[in-house]
Amino acid sequence: MITPIGSLLGSTQLAQMRTLLDRADWVDGRSSAGAQALEVKRNRQLPADSPLAQQLGDLILAALSRHPTFISAALPLRIMPPLFNRYEAGETYGLHVDNALRFIQPTGPGQGAAIPVRTDLSATLFLTDPEDYDGGELEIESSFGAQSIKLAAGDLILYPASSQHRVTPVTRGSRSCAVFWLQSMVRDSSQREMLFDLDQSVQSLGSELGQAHDDVMRLSGLYHNLIRQWAET
Numbered sequence: 001m002i003t004p005i006g007s008l009l010g011s012t013q014l015a016q017m018r019t020l021l022d023r024a025d026w027v028d029g030r031s032s033a034g035a036q037a038l039e040v041k042r043n044r045q046l047p048a049d050s051p052l053a054q055q056l057g058d059l060i061l062a063a064l065s066r067h068p069t070f071i072s073a074a075l076p077l078r079i080m081p082p083l084f085n086r087y088e089a090g091e092t093y094g095l096h097v098d099n100a101l102r103f104i105q106p107t108g109p110g111q112g113a114a115i116p117v118r119t120d121l122s123a124t125l126f127l128t129d130p131e132d133y134d135g136g137e138l139e140i141e142s143s144f145g146a147q148s149i150k151l152a153a154g155d156l157i158l159y160p161a162s163s164q165h166r167v168t169p170v171t172r173g174s175r176s177c178a179v180f181w182l183q184s185m186v187r188d189s190s191q192r193e194m195l196f197d198l199d200q201s202v203q204s205l206g207s208e209l210g211q212a213h214d215d216v217m218r219l220s221g222l223y224h225n226l227i228r229q230w231a232e233t
């Protein structure tokens, strides 16, 4: 399931982020690429341990934790700290798959062991308005053919980390985004999709009929019982 999540960040927060990112020291994206990505990755990124990446990443994680549609679609267990990518004219990220496992490196004194994250879902948070660049579409292969995604700044796309995907070359302007991966409490994507559909319907029926309506209560109970069956924590 490829799920757009609207308005994760507001315009003031976005403007502040963009000002900081415009002044940041970007490094060659190949510096952290594995063997496969090395051949196709032509972009820039903030070093994962840069204070700016950590500061902006924390703002994004806080916004995610407050966004009900994101929680409902992803049912997140562990979220990787966001990374920041930038594509100038001519830059691109060719077709690739993302690593199945990533590791959260604890920081600070007495830091413990790295925490493994199975990447069930990949996410791109668009930080540049579509009018400010050409090209730079995120193309995701799916059973319905390639889906071409370019969202408004502040919007997020969630897609299966198992999919092949690419970013087409930017031909004008530059494209900045935050990318992250997460492990879901529900590993199976078809179960996750059914839970999302059910939750969305329970929410809209609840607003229409009232939360205390018998059927809303019964469907809501069904949702939670399915979570009890399927969630790993």
Ligand SMILES: O=C(O)CCC(=O)C(=O)O
Binding pocket: 085, 093, 098, 124, 138, 165, 167, 177, 179
């Ligand atoms: O820039 C994007 O939208 C996606 C980047 C990507 O695929 C990656 O960093 O693995």
Ligand SMILES: [Fe+2]
Binding pocket: 096, 097, 098, 122, 165
């Ligand atoms: Fe990727």
